[in-house]
Amino acid sequence: MESALTKTDFNFPGQTGVYHGKVRDVYSVGDKLVMVASDRISAFDVILPKGIPYKGQMLNQIAAKFLDDTKDICPNWKLATPDPMVTVGIRCQGYPVEMIVRGYLCGSAWRAYKSGVREICGVKIPEGMKENQKFPTPIITPTTKAEIGQHDEDISKEEILAKGLVSKEEYEVLEKYTLALFNRGSEIAAKRGLILVDTKYEFGKADGTIYLMDEIHTPDSSRYFYAEGYEERFQKGEAQKQLSKEFVREWLMDNGFQGKDGQKVPEMTDAIVKSISDRYIELFENIVGEKFVKADTASLYARIEKNVMDYLKKQEAV
Numbered sequence: 621m622e623s624a625l626t627k628t629d630f631n632f633p634g635q636t637g638v639y640h641g642k643v644r645d646v647y648s649v650g651d652k653l654v655m656v657a658s659d660r661i662s663a664f665d666v667i668l669p670k671g672i673p674y675k676g677q678m679l680n681q682i683a684a685k686f687l688d689d690t691k692d693i694c695p696n697w698k699l700a701t702p703d704p705m706v707t708v709g710i711r712c713q714g715y716p717v718e719m720i721v722r723g724y725l726c727g728s729a730w731r732a733y734k735s736g737v738r739e740i741c742g743v744k745i746p747e748g749m750k751e752n753q754k755f756p757t758p759i760i761t762p763t764t765k766a767e768i769g770q771h772d773e774d775i776s777k778e779e780i781l782a783k784g785l786v787s788k789e790e791y792e793v794l795e796k797y798t799l800a801l802f803n804r805g806s807e808i809a810a811k812r813g814l815i816l817v818d819t820k821y822e823f824g825k826a827d828g829t830i831y832l833m834d835e836i837h838t839p840d841s842s843r844y845f846y847a848e849g850y851e852e853r854f855q856k857g858e859a860q861k862q863l864s865k866e867f868v869r870e871w872l873m874d875n876g877f878q879g880k881d882g883q884k885v886p887e888m889t890d891a892i893v894k895s896i897s898d899r900y901i902e903l904f905e906n907i908v909g910e911k912f913v914k915a916d917t918a919s920l921y922a923r924i925e926k927n928v929m930d931y932l933k934k935q936e937a938v
Contacts, residue, residue: 624675625658626660630647636648643679645658652708653697659676661896664879665772672897682835683707685908689804693801706927712831715786717765719798724818726860741776742777815845821836838907868896
């Protein structure tokens with residue numbers, strides 16, 4: 621098996637802190653953040669025991685491309701990608717909410733709807749909708765940003781404002797950016813024969829400016845359908861052909877795991893790990909429209925460390 625990066629413990633010059641997320645490790649260096657996209661994979665808010673080769677590279681490169689493709693819509697945090705698995709960006713104070721935007725009724729929203737729920741995060745959902753049906757207009761269903769091991773919780777715009785998590789003026793900017801980004805993402809997806817079904821955005825603030833942060837339009841943060849055959853499958857009530865990490869969640873559920881207490885993660889054999897890696901490569905090539913070029917993973921840790929150090933030294937010299 622090719623190597624996978626599941627843990628980092630770098631010590632960069634000027635480093636003042638590090639945050640280990642479910643998938644990314646974020647190093648604070650001066651007024652910058654060095655975000656390492658590891659090969660860890662999470663599902664049901666649980667980090668799975670094995671890493672997926674090339675997953676970090678794919679996610680980092682998809683996010684970097686889409687950040688570049690949307691910077692005319694809103695400022696984003698990205699400054700450079702000194703390594704295939706690393707983005708360096710502006711250090712922002714993140715808002716404690718994630719902006720989830722949905723163009724179609726599926727996933728957790730469909731599960732809630734099927735159980736009789738007709739309002740999600742304060743947004744009313746029309747009667748008579750079917751699974752995977754397009755909403756009349758995209759809806760925003762925010763969540764709180766949970767600590768590791770905790771679950772993100774649905775929250776309404778009214779609750780966000782009442783709790784003072786985001787000011788009214790700034791929340792309206794987040795809404796405007798969210799819908800514009802989703803619209804752009806949908807247009808790009810359509811050119812690739814895809815439908816951007818739902819996704820999430822995270823925002824933060826630095827020096828009074830609101831920035832789009834973190835990843836954008838990756839298969840970890842988004843769900844895509846293949847456009848071809850969508851209508852036919854929808855009319856027949858058949859499952860859609862998806863490009864997302866839903867296949868990982870389905871494999872876990874088929875093997876009796878949904879992240880609940882007492883449940884055990886099924887064994888991740890080399891064959892399972894390789895199949896997940898291959899699916900991620902398929903996702904990359906479909907979403908980006910380019911062939912995926914595997915970076916050398918022989919000395920993964922040393923490569924990343926050298927590339928980031930070289931970048932930081934160059935910045936010091938400027």
